[in-house]
Amino acid sequence: MNKIIIACLGLVSCATSLFAQNPFIRDQFTADPSARVFGNKVYVFPSHDILATEGKGRVGWFCMEDYHVFSSENLTDWTDHGVIVTQNNVPWVRPDSYSMWAPDCIERNGKYYFYFPTAAKDTVTYGRGFTIGVAVADKPEGPYTPEATPIKGVRGIDPNVFIDKDGQAYLYWSAGNIYGAKLKANMLELDSEVFTLGELPTKGLKEGPYVFERNGIYYMTYPHVENKTERLEYAIGTSPLGPFKIVGAIMDESASGCWTNHHSIVQFKNQWYLFYHDKDYSPKFDKARSIRIDSLSFNADGTIKKVIPTLRGVGVTAATKQIQIDRYTQLSEQGVSIAFLDTLNTFKGWKTIFNQQGAWAQYNSVDFGSKQLKTVSIHVRAADGAVLQIRTDNVDGPVIAEITIPKNAEWKTIDAAVLKAIKGVKNIVVLAKDTKTCEVDWVSFR
Structure with missing residues (x-):
């Protein structure tokens, strides 16, 4: 070690x-x-x-x-x-x-x-x-x-x-x-x-x-x-x-x-x-x-409410930056997991692995600003190809992008169009549309 x-x-x-x-x-x-x-x-x-x-x-x-x-x-x-x-x-x-x-x-x-x-x-x-x-x-x-x-x-x-x-x-x-x-x-x-x-x-x-x-x-x-x-x-x-x-x-x-x-x-x-x-x-x-x-936070009597540790942490993430969805707010109960990108260099961070249809990861507090962002980029690999959706608010929220990922054994950045106008601070959800294994490093908008 x-x-x-x-x-x-x-x-x-x-x-x-x-x-x-x-x-x-x-x-x-x-x-x-x-x-x-x-x-x-x-x-x-x-x-x-x-x-x-x-x-x-x-x-x-x-x-x-x-x-x-x-x-x-x-x-x-x-x-x-x-x-x-x-x-x-x-x-x-x-x-x-x-x-x-x-x-x-x-x-x-x-x-x-x-x-x-x-x-x-x-x-x-x-x-x-x-x-x-x-x-x-x-x-x-x-x-x-x-x-x-x-x-x-x-x-x-x-x-x-x-x-x-x-x-x-x-x-x-x-x-x-x-x-x-x-x-x-x-x-x-x-x-x-x-x-x-x-x-x-x-x-x-x-x-x-x-x-x-x-x-x-x-x-x-x-x-x-x-x-x-x-x-x-x-x-x-x-x-x-x-x-x-x-x-x-x-x-x-x-x-x-x-x-x-x-x-x-x-x-x-x-x-x-x-x-x-x-x-x-x-x-x-x-x-x-x-x-x-x-x-x-505190109770009314001044006692401290117990803090539950999170991966998401605090702060607002700009949509134009690389959004690390492995630091999730919530995950579906099945079909999604988190692993190191490189176990020999853990500072490279983590990846989110989808392998079940309907599996999802939610990342809260993304700031889309006041100007319409037209493109979403995702750094991803999927040996057999895959399809991912990005939604806002929650897993049942509106679809703002659907990304078809070609077969690729190496990491690639794939672009797709943003389908709906979105502004301000929103939660985003990345959701698997099929059962093919797909690994996501980050998501970003421009």
């Missing part, structure tokens, strides 16, 4: 454009997404999984050497701003640690403070294990300048920073328990004793704290292993340091069996979102993960 994943790896360059659906970063492994709203954009600061090899990390374990930052104005189109911090450019970090784990970032007084955990090279001064450092920038995308030393008095992983309405900042982290303390205004030093937040579950691993406030309720959210893998849970209180009362789960254990989950929760343009991760591009190795986003 390691050889397979290594074949997929590659760093992206600055300002690379990416496109949404889950996972929403689609050209590298990412995990532990810390999402923040700065101005009119969402910025996501994840950790960056790579594959360990002999002499480079611990084979078969988590391996991270740097951090990227991504941004979006619409949660659909994402820009990779490249590497912002790497283990080799932080003065106090052991340069061969490969342990640049889950980070966070916060803005204060026009400065951006990026918090990250890792191992120090000076174990006499800072001890063995993890401590937490800070890098500072004038813009969310950097460049970031790391501080010369880590934060004094902090030992652990998964830093999270929260600034309350009165301006007081707090730092949270985990190391067996979840801890919290006040931060000084300089955002670089503790300004109180360290508190153990002991009202949280006492059995099983808990880590990854993420705190936010809504309508006077302080939410302490965290991954917790109650059984074999992590689920996302939360507790609530009336102050940033608790006491907290355990409420329940935000998201259940992953159906994929991914051992970890790690998250953040933000409000953007009047909607709340949960950022989290799974192992989409690496189904057999859960130390190579991928970040996702789904909508989150």
